[in-house]
Amino acid sequence: MYEQLKLNNQLCFPLYALSKEITRRYTPFLDALDLTYPQYLVMLVLWEHGGQRVSDIGAKLMLDSGTLTPLLKRLQSKGLVERSRGTDDERSVHIRLTEAGQALERRAAEVPQQLAGCLKMNAAEAEALREAVRKILENI
Structure with a gap:
């Protein structure tokens, strides 16, 4: 050997x-927060940096958009984030925290x-x- x-x-x-x-x-x-580990990582990025493009979140977490998109859709269905298309580039998707997403930060601390x-x-x-x-x- x-x-x-x-x-x-x-x-x-x-x-x-x-x-x-x-x-x-x-x-x-x-x-207890109703988050998976990858969802928690996304929330950490948003709590620290505020609204981000999907590509920026992906760069920070070393994840591609194919991995992030379904994860972000689940966070949206939980009412924690909102997704919107960029006004200057419709291919760009912007993610921002909702009030519920912001409030979750206190519990996650x-x-x-x-x-x-x-x-x-x-x-x-x-x-x-x-x-x-x-x-x-x-x-x-």
Whole structure:
């Protein structure tokens, strides 16, 4: 067996497993908000940046419009966002929060702290991990 082909020697596997586990840990907190994890990510972008074009949301989340469109339609059906066509370019779709979407931010503000309680890491360890992952993402 080649040493480099052992599962424990792969960088991708612990990152994949960690991503799945963290997403799973979010589930009970997001269920209380009636959001899936990808919907939560979209809401984070809108709470932070306000109204955005679908393409801008996609760029921030590294998601294509084929993935975002059905997700945004579900958020719209929940009354959290409104979608509108651009006035200067009808191909461009703009997303903005409704009052209900804005109000949900107050309830969602507890989620990061709730998740932190599951991770058993101190703030410095969490920040070091976040920075290491950001560096990898920037470099690839």
